[in-house]
Amino acid sequence: MTAETTNTRARRSLPSMSVLGPIVALVVLVAIGAMMNSNFLGAANITNVLARSAFIGIIAVGMTFVITAGGLDLSVGSMAAFIAGLMILVMNAALPSMGVGVPIILLGMLVAVVAGILAGLLNGFLITTVGIEAFIVTLGTMGIYRSLVTWLADGGTLSLDFGLRTFYRPVYFEGILGISWPIIVFAIVVIVGELLMSRARFGRHCAAIGSNEAVAHYSNVDVNRTRLLTYAMLGLLVGVATIMYVPRLGSASASTGLLWELEAIAAVIIGGTVLKGGFGRVWGTVIGVLILSLIDNILNLTDLVSPYLNGAIQGVIIILAVILQREAKAKG
Amino acid sequence: MTAEQVLCLRDVRKSFGPVEVLHGVNLDLRAGEVLALIGENGAGKSTTMKILAGYQPATSGRILLEGEEVTFGSLHDGEEAGIVMIHQEFNLAEQLTVEQNIFLGRELRRGPFLDKRKMRELTRGYLDRVNCRVDPDTKVSALSNSDKQMVEIAKALSRDARVLIMDEPTAVLTGSETEVLFDQVRRMTAQGTAVLFTSHKLGEVAEIADHVTVLRDGSVVHDDRASEITEDGMATAMVGRDVSDLYPAKVGRPGEVMLSVRGLTVPGHARNVGFELRQGEILGVAGLIGAGRTEAFEGLCGLRPASAERIEIAGREVTIKKPRDALDHGLCYLTEDRKLRGLLLDKTMRVNLTLQALDRFGGWMIDRAAEDRALDKAIDEFDIRAGRRTMAVGNLSGGNQQKLLLAKIMQSEPAILIADEPTRGIDIGTKQQIYAFLRDLAAKGHAVVVISSEMQEVIGLADRVLVMRTGEVAGTLTGDELTEDAIVRLAVGLGANDKEKVA
Incomplete structure (x- = not known):
C-alpha cells in the first residue's frame, strides 16, 4: 500500500502544462527583459516592479478566493479609489485635532481596513443573502464607488495634507533591509493566502462551493457564510492595498484604481484559477501579477514595441493562458 | 437466430491510457430483437454502447453494419447510419421546448422559414405514439424525468432509428411508465428496429429481452437467448458468484x-x-x-x-x-443524487471523502496525512475500486461512486x-x-x-x-x-x- 501511495504521489508531482505554463511564461519574460536592457535585473528595477505589482497583487490574492468559490468582484478598483478618498478626507479632517504623527496614520489605516471590510460585506450580503448574481451586484457597486469618489473630490483630486504626506511617504518608499513595505506586505498576504487556500479548511470549502454548490450544501459546508467571508476578505485586502497606495501619490481622484478589477481578474486567470470556480491557487495568481507587470515594465524599458500596445499584449497573454490550460485539462 | 444482424462488434478492445477496459467483445444486434446488455457497474457496458453509437472509437476490433465494416468518425456518422443512443443523463436542451428538442439540428423548413405547422403535427404524432401527454410547447426543464425519457424516445422515433441504444432507460421510470416504454419498444422491434438496452432490474430484462449478453470485467461471459437464462442465472453470471x-x-x-x-x-x-x-x-x-x-x-x-x-x-x-x-x-443524510448533490465530480476521492467531516481532520489547517489514512481505510472497508487515487471522482463507475459517498457520510460517524x-x-x-x-x-x-x-x-x-x-x-x-x-x-x-x- 505504501509503495503504491508513494508511486501515485510521484506521478502527481510531475508538473503538468497548467502548472508549468505560467512559470515558463514568467521565465521567458525575465529572459527577454534581461536581454533587452541591462538595467532590467538591477535591484532598482526589480524593487520598482515588485512594489508596483503589490497593489494589484494583494487584491488579486483576495480575488482568487472569490473566484474559486464561484464568485466575481468587479468593484475592487472603484472600491480602492473610494477608500483612498475616504482615508484622505478623514486624515485631513483629523489633522487639526491630532496633528502629524503615528496616531493619525493609524487612524487612516483603520478607516481603510474597516471601510474595505464593510464594502466587501455589502457585496457579499447582496450576493448571498439577497441572492443577486455577483456580476450584477459588483457592476452596481463598481459604479457607486467610482461615482462617490468623484463626488467627494468634486470632480477633481483629493489631496492629502502636505505635512502628512511627507510623514506617510515612507510606508510606500521605505522598508526593512532595503525591501519596501508594499513588497513585505504583499509577501505576507501571499504566504497566508497560499496556506489558507491549499492547506486550510476555508480554502477547501471555497473550492467545494465553486465546484458544486449543492454538494457543498449537502456536505455541511455553510455556503453563504463562506462566500460572504471571501468578499469580506477581498474588501479587507483592498483596504490594505489602499493603505500602501495612498502614500505613493498622496491623492485620490476619479481615475484612481481604474481597471484594477480587470487586472486582478486577469492575474488570477493567468495563474491557473478556473473562472467558473472550483479550483484556485494563490501562487499562480502571484505569477499572473508578475507576468502582467513585467510586460508593462519591458515595454517601458525597451523601444521595440510601443508601450501603448501594453493592453493588447496582456490581452493576448490572458487568452493564451486559458487556451493552454484548457488543452492541458483535456489531455489530463 | 435467423434474424438479420444489423450491427455487430467483433473482437473489440478499448483502452484508456494503459488500462484495457474491454477485452475483445463480440456482440450482435439483430433486426426486430431486443438485446439486453447487463453487467455490474464498471463491467464495460457504457463503453460498449458508446463504441456502438460512435461516441468513442474502439482501440482495436471491427464494427460491422449489415455485414460491412464501418468506422464512425463521430456521433453524427452514427446517427446517419440510423443508430440512436439515449443517455441515462438525458441529451436534451433544457431551455428549449419539447418540439424544438425533437427537431433540434434537423428543423423542417419551408423556404427560409421554419415549417412550424408540420413540426407541430409530427411532434404530436410521436408523443401520441409513446403515450406522452406533455404539451409540445413545454420547456424540457419543466418536465419530470419520466417525461424526459419519453421525449427522448419520441426523438428517436423521429429519426427512424434502425438501432436504438438505451442506457438504463427505466432507472427513473415508475412501473406503469416502464410498461408504456416496453410497449413502445415492442412496437419498434415489430417494425424491424434493433434495440439494445441496459438495466439493473433483472425482472425487466427477463420480461422484454429476446437475447441477453452479460459483461463482466470487460469480457462477455454469457451470450444466449433470453429464454435460456433465469434471473438468478443472470445475477450469478454478472457477479461471478452466487447472489441468492x-x-x-x-x-x-x-x-x-x-x-x-x-x-x-x-x-x-x-x-x-x-x-x-x-x-x-x-x-x-x-x-x-x-x-x-x-x-x-x-x-x-x-x-x-x-x-x-x-x-x-x-x-x-x-x-x-x-x-x-x-x-x-x-444525524446524517445520504443523498439520493450522488452526482449533483453527493460528490464533487471534478475532485479526487480524498477531497470528497473528508469534505463533510473536515473538522475531524486537523483544525484550521487540514491534516492531509490523516486524510490519506482515512482514504486507505475507506477503500479497504468499502471495497472501492479506482484506477488511480488521483483521478477525478466523476470517472469512477456508479457503484464505486456510491460506495465512496457512503464512506464520506460515515466519516461523520x-x-x-x-x-x-x-x-x-x-x-x-x-x-x-x-x-x-x-x-x-x-x-x-x-x-x-x-x-x-x-x-x-x-x-x-x-x-x-x-x-x-x-x-x-x-x-x-x-x-x-x-x-x-x-x-x-x-x-x-x-x-x-x-x-x-x-x-
Whole structure:
C-alpha cells in the first residue's frame, strides 16, 4: 500500500502544462527583459516592479478566493479609489485635532481596513443573502464607488495634507533591509493566502462551493457564510492595498484604481484559477501579477514595441493562458 | 437466430491510457430483437454502447453494419447510419421546448422559414405514439424525468432509428411508465428496429429481452437467448458468484428509541410527519415518486426549510435548523443524487471523502496525512475500486461512486443514518455489499432509515416500513404485513385507514 501511495504521489508531482505554463511564461519574460536592457535585473528595477505589482497583487490574492468559490468582484478598483478618498478626507479632517504623527496614520489605516471590510460585506450580503448574481451586484457597486469618489473630490483630486504626506511617504518608499513595505506586505498576504487556500479548511470549502454548490450544501459546508467571508476578505485586502497606495501619490481622484478589477481578474486567470470556480491557487495568481507587470515594465524599458500596445499584449497573454490550460485539462 | 444482424462488434478492445477496459467483445444486434446488455457497474457496458453509437472509437476490433465494416468518425456518422443512443443523463436542451428538442439540428423548413405547422403535427404524432401527454410547447426543464425519457424516445422515433441504444432507460421510470416504454419498444422491434438496452432490474430484462449478453470485467461471459437464462442465472453470471442471499438476515433486536419525530412539516412537500426509530433497527420508507419522502427527511436534517412540533434524539429534545445541527446530534443524510448533490465530480476521492467531516481532520489547517489514512481505510472497508487515487471522482463507475459517498457520510460517524435510494443505478454485487453494510451498522447499535422506490429492497432490507403518500404518513407495516401488495395499497391510498377518510 505504501509503495503504491508513494508511486501515485510521484506521478502527481510531475508538473503538468497548467502548472508549468505560467512559470515558463514568467521565465521567458525575465529572459527577454534581461536581454533587452541591462538595467532590467538591477535591484532598482526589480524593487520598482515588485512594489508596483503589490497593489494589484494583494487584491488579486483576495480575488482568487472569490473566484474559486464561484464568485466575481468587479468593484475592487472603484472600491480602492473610494477608500483612498475616504482615508484622505478623514486624515485631513483629523489633522487639526491630532496633528502629524503615528496616531493619525493609524487612524487612516483603520478607516481603510474597516471601510474595505464593510464594502466587501455589502457585496457579499447582496450576493448571498439577497441572492443577486455577483456580476450584477459588483457592476452596481463598481459604479457607486467610482461615482462617490468623484463626488467627494468634486470632480477633481483629493489631496492629502502636505505635512502628512511627507510623514506617510515612507510606508510606500521605505522598508526593512532595503525591501519596501508594499513588497513585505504583499509577501505576507501571499504566504497566508497560499496556506489558507491549499492547506486550510476555508480554502477547501471555497473550492467545494465553486465546484458544486449543492454538494457543498449537502456536505455541511455553510455556503453563504463562506462566500460572504471571501468578499469580506477581498474588501479587507483592498483596504490594505489602499493603505500602501495612498502614500505613493498622496491623492485620490476619479481615475484612481481604474481597471484594477480587470487586472486582478486577469492575474488570477493567468495563474491557473478556473473562472467558473472550483479550483484556485494563490501562487499562480502571484505569477499572473508578475507576468502582467513585467510586460508593462519591458515595454517601458525597451523601444521595440510601443508601450501603448501594453493592453493588447496582456490581452493576448490572458487568452493564451486559458487556451493552454484548457488543452492541458483535456489531455489530463 | 435467423434474424438479420444489423450491427455487430467483433473482437473489440478499448483502452484508456494503459488500462484495457474491454477485452475483445463480440456482440450482435439483430433486426426486430431486443438485446439486453447487463453487467455490474464498471463491467464495460457504457463503453460498449458508446463504441456502438460512435461516441468513442474502439482501440482495436471491427464494427460491422449489415455485414460491412464501418468506422464512425463521430456521433453524427452514427446517427446517419440510423443508430440512436439515449443517455441515462438525458441529451436534451433544457431551455428549449419539447418540439424544438425533437427537431433540434434537423428543423423542417419551408423556404427560409421554419415549417412550424408540420413540426407541430409530427411532434404530436410521436408523443401520441409513446403515450406522452406533455404539451409540445413545454420547456424540457419543466418536465419530470419520466417525461424526459419519453421525449427522448419520441426523438428517436423521429429519426427512424434502425438501432436504438438505451442506457438504463427505466432507472427513473415508475412501473406503469416502464410498461408504456416496453410497449413502445415492442412496437419498434415489430417494425424491424434493433434495440439494445441496459438495466439493473433483472425482472425487466427477463420480461422484454429476446437475447441477453452479460459483461463482466470487460469480457462477455454469457451470450444466449433470453429464454435460456433465469434471473438468478443472470445475477450469478454478472457477479461471478452466487447472489441468492442478496439481503442480509434481519437479526435486529430493536433497542431504545433513538429518534422520535412529531409533526414534521416541510412546506409544499410534507405535512405532519411523525415516526419513531429505534437503535439497531432499519426503517424502510416507501412511497411513490413525489410522495415527499426525500423532502421530509431533508427537512428533518436541516437541508431545507422545515418545522416540527418535537424532535427527540436519544430522549432529548433538539432543534435542527441547519445541517450542522443535525450532524452535531449524530444525524446524517445520504443523498439520493450522488452526482449533483453527493460528490464533487471534478475532485479526487480524498477531497470528497473528508469534505463533510473536515473538522475531524486537523483544525484550521487540514491534516492531509490523516486524510490519506482515512482514504486507505475507506477503500479497504468499502471495497472501492479506482484506477488511480488521483483521478477525478466523476470517472469512477456508479457503484464505486456510491460506495465512496457512503464512506464520506460515515466519516461523520452518525448515530442515525438516513440513506436515500442508497442503491439507485448500481449493480447487484455492489447492492449486496451496501445492504450488508447497512445491516451491520444497525447491528452495531446505530439506527438506519432507508428511503427506496424499489419495493423488493424495502421489504428485503427493512425491519419496519413507513409508507408515505402525498406528503403524509399513510401507514407503517411490520412482520407479515410487509408485502408488496400492502405497500402499494398504502402508497396509492387504498389502505384500510385511508378508506374511511376517503369515504
